[in-house]
Amino acid sequence: MMDEFKTVIAGELDRWHQAGKVAQFWLRDDDAIEPTGPLDRLLDISAAFAVPLTLAVIPAHTGEALADRLRREPLCSVAVHGWSHRNHAGPDEKKQELGRHRPAADVLAELKRGFDQLAALYGRQFVPMLIPPWNRIDAALVPQLTGLGYSALSVYGPEKPAALPLVNTHVDVMDWHGTRGGRDRQALAVEIVARLRFMFDHGGAMGLLTHHLVHDEAVWDFMTALFTVTADHPACRWTPVAEILRQQHAPVG
Numbered sequence: 001m002m003d004e005f006k007t008v009i010a011g012e013l014d015r016w017h018q019a020g021k022v023a024q025f026w027l028r029d030d031d032a033i034e035p036t037g038p039l040d041r042l043l044d045i046s047a048a049f050a051v052p053l054t055l056a057v058i059p060a061h062t063g064e065a066l067a068d069r070l071r072r073e074p075l076c077s078v079a080v081h082g083w084s085h086r087n088h089a090g091p092d093e094k095k096q097e098l099g100r101h102r103p104a105a106d107v108l109a110e111l112k113r114g115f116d117q118l119a120a121l122y123g124r125q126f127v128p129m130l131i132p133p134w135n136r137i138d139a140a141l142v143p144q145l146t147g148l149g150y151s152a153l154s155v156y157g158p159e160k161p162a163a164l165p166l167v168n169t170h171v172d173v174m175d176w177h178g179t180r181g182g183r184d185r186q187a188l189a190v191e192i193v194a195r196l197r198f199m200f201d202h203g204g205a206m207g208l209l210t211h212h213l214v215h216d217e218a219v220w221d222f223m224t225a226l227f228t229v230t231a232d233h234p235a236c237r238w239t240p241v242a243e244i245l246r247q248q249h250a251p252v253g
Contacts, residue, residue, distance in 0.1 A: 008189040009229045012196045016235035023196055024205040024239045025230060028154060028169050029212050030056040030081060030131065035069040041220065042212040043073055049227035052240040056081035056131040056154075059114035067121040077242060078122045079154065082133040083110035098137040107141060112148045119149070127242050129154055129167070152245050156209060158198075165248045167241055169207035170195045173219050182218030185225065192226075205244050 016023050029042060032055040046053045052075045057066065060083050070076050088101040098107055111130065119126045128151045130137075135156040142153065143163040152165045159166040171191045175183045195206045208226070210219065230236040 005185055005189050005225055006229050008186070008193055009226070010233065012193045013230070013233045013235040016196070016200065017233075019200075021200065022235055022237050023199060024237055024244060025208065026054065026167070026205050026239050026241050026244060027051055027208050027210065028054045028056060028079075028131070028241070029210045031085065031211055031213055032057045032066060032078075032081075033061045034063075034066050036213065038212040038215060039069070042210070042215075043076065045220065045223055045227070047073065047075060049231040049238075050075065051227055051231065051238040052077070054079055054127065054129075054241045057118060058082065058085045058133075059117045060084035062118075062121075064121070070122070070125060075240075077125050077127045077240060078118055079127045079129040079131050079241070080111070080114045080118055080150075081131045083114045085133045087134075094136065095134045096136045097133045098141060100138050100140075104138075104141060104144075107138075108144055108148065111145070111150075115149050127245075128152065129241065129245070131155075154207070154241075159204065165245060167205065167207065167244050167248075169209035171206070172209045173222060174209075174211055174214065180214070181216040182222055185218070185222050188222060188226075205239065 013023065027046060032039065042053070054077050057078050058081045070078065082097045086097055087095040089096040089099055115128070128149055130145060130150050131154045145153065145164055150164065152167055153162060154167050154169065156169050156172065159168050171188060173182055173188065175181055192206060199206065210223070231238065
């Protein structure tokens with residue numbers, strides 16, 4: 001299985017290498033609150049392959065304990081994962097914390113509070129990026145985020161025109177609607193290659209989305225396999241999200 005997986009991923013990266021191109025990957029993991037065994041495992045595996053990691057931290061439920069743990073992780077950055085990850089949508093709606101179910105002023109006040117809290121806790125590890133819980137946010141709120149200090153937004157799926165720079169994730173390791181465990185490794189490889197083929201012509205990065213608190217062994221095995229194939233490939237670079245954002249703001253020409 002490893003050989004087949006490697007063939008699919010490395011085959012596309014070889015095409016990039018032959019064209020003199022380097023594909024940027026980035027890793028985002030959601031729902032961090034406190035130090036846990038699964039978090040340690042995530043930090044260990046990413047550090048072993050020198051893969052920068054962006055943790056989406058829930059401000060309302062976190063504090064000094066997580067900040068102290070992450071200070072020992074130079075490749076780890078932190079972004080704001082809403083405020084409390086509380087669903088305010090109705091029973092027949094998709095889950096959403098940052099929707100139109102409450103006054104916009106209340107939602108924005110929470111996002112400002114979360115920004116200030118994590119910026120104070122994490123200092124240079126903090127990235128002024130909002131990662132909405134469930135990857136959903138009312139579009140009317142987005143233009144107001146810059147006034148709170150945010151300079152970027154990250155959701156799931158292809159980037160679309162928005163009032164803030166978007167650095168999205170594109171491949172989710174979890175089978176949320178089925179086993180609620182890790183997805184099939186070959187299916188994930190096919191999705192990664194599809195994203196790479198789009199990037200080859202149109203640019204962008206390949207964002208991998210993980211959720212350390214609910215990983216099963218299939219997810220950890222997949223991550224090890226992916227990092228093994230990509231980390232040393234000359235046409236792949238696992239990139240800090242802050243660097244991707246700086247590139248988006250860089251002048252052209």
